[in-house]
Amino acid sequence: MDAETVGGIERLWSTLGLSDTALKDPQRQKAWRHRLYDTVGEPWEQVVRQVREGLDTEPHAAVITSHPPRQASVPLLAALSAALGALVVPQTMGQTLHVLRLHAPDGADTRWHTDGAGWARQNDFTCLLCIKPAQEGGATELLPWAVLRSALARDPDLWRRLWGTDVPWILDDESGAGTAFTPIVTSEGLRYLREQIESAAAAFPHLAHDLHDLDDSLHQALLSTTGHLALRLTEGKVLVFDNRRSLHRRGPLPEGNAGERTLVRTRLTNPTWSRNLNDLD
Numbered sequence: 001m002d003a004e005t006v007g008g009i010e011r012l013w014s015t016l017g018l019s020d021t022a023l024k025d026p027q028r029q030k031a032w033r034h035r036l037y038d039t040v041g042e043p044w045e046q047v048v049r050q051v052r053e054g055l056d057t058e059p060h061a062a063v064i065t066s067h068p069p070r071q072a073s074v075p076l077l078a079a080l081s082a083a084l085g086a087l088v089v090p091q092t093m094g095q096t097l098h099v100l101r102l103h104a105p106d107g108a109d110t111r112w113h114t115d116g117a118g119w120a121r122q123n124d125f126t127c128l129l130c131i132k133p134a135q136e137g138g139a140t141e142l143l144p145w146a147v148l149r150s151a152l153a154r155d156p157d158l159w160r161r162l163w164g165t166d167v168p169w170i171l172d173d174e175s176g177a178g179t180a181f182t183p184i185v186t187s188e189g190l191r192y193l194r195e196q197i198e199s200a201a202a203a204f205p206h207l208a209h210d211l212h213d214l215d216d217s218l219h220q221a222l223l224s225t226t227g228h229l230a231l232r233l234t235e236g237k238v239l240v241f242d243n244r245r246s247l248h249r250r251g252p253l254p255e256g257n258a259g260e261r262t263l264v265r266t267r268l269t270n271p272t273w274s275r276n277l278n279d280l281d
Contacts, residue, residue, distance in 0.1 A: 013075035060242035085268030189244025
């Protein structure tokens with residue numbers, strides 16, 4: 001993306017007086033989306049079209065970089081997010097633009113997972129803007145569905161259980177639904193977070209053995225799966241990926257470097273275009 005386009009986005013953001021709080025309003029999101037097309041024009045349409053093409057094909061991800069490189073642009077992240085879908089703001093999160101800064105060496109984000117596993121409806125896409133990269137390590141790693149499917153299909157029993165075992169996902173969003181019963185893999189996509197399965201096993205003791213066995217089997221299979229992507233974002237780069245058609249994790253950081261990586265994240269539902277993706281098979 002050329003610097004002039006990014007500059008136009010930033011000026012419009014300032015003119016409209018937008019902020020994290022303003023973006024919680026779906027109508028403000030919609031108005032922002034349309035003004036971008038009207039004001040920035042064809043260069044912006046081309047960028048959005050290319051990102052959509054990346055999300056519609058393996059590995060269902062796209063990286064956006066400004067040329068020449070410039071400082072990290074929150075308005076650019078907000079613009080891309082609004083162009084691709086509706087920004088999701090669960091009460092438990094509170095922020096439309098969520099800052100990810102501190103990282104435990106062995107935190108949940110170091111294990112393969114999907115975002116929104118505790119939501120009644122998971123987000124379709126996740127967008128990450130790099131504000132400050134780690135001096136070493138800290139890549140965002142993606143495991144695309146095609147790679148994962150090929151690896152898991154080597155174990156027919158595990159493959160069958162991933163599709164056929166209803167997991168009680170304890171919901172932590174504002175849906176009020178309490179628990180969602182759904183397999184880790186469905187035709188609509190993936191849902192997986194080890195900590196959520198541990199919570200389910202504690203809440204449903206009669207299912208604990210089967211849930212732990214399924215989770216352990218999948219965890220071991222993932223440890224031996226190769227072919228993932230490792231994307232080390234530098235300042236100003238934005239990564240967009242399909243949250244339902246890939247697993248992701250944070251790559252290792254050197255000891256003592258936990259606070260040196262800062263990203264801003266948005267989560268999106270309801271894609272703004274008719275997607276070409278087939279259901280998972």
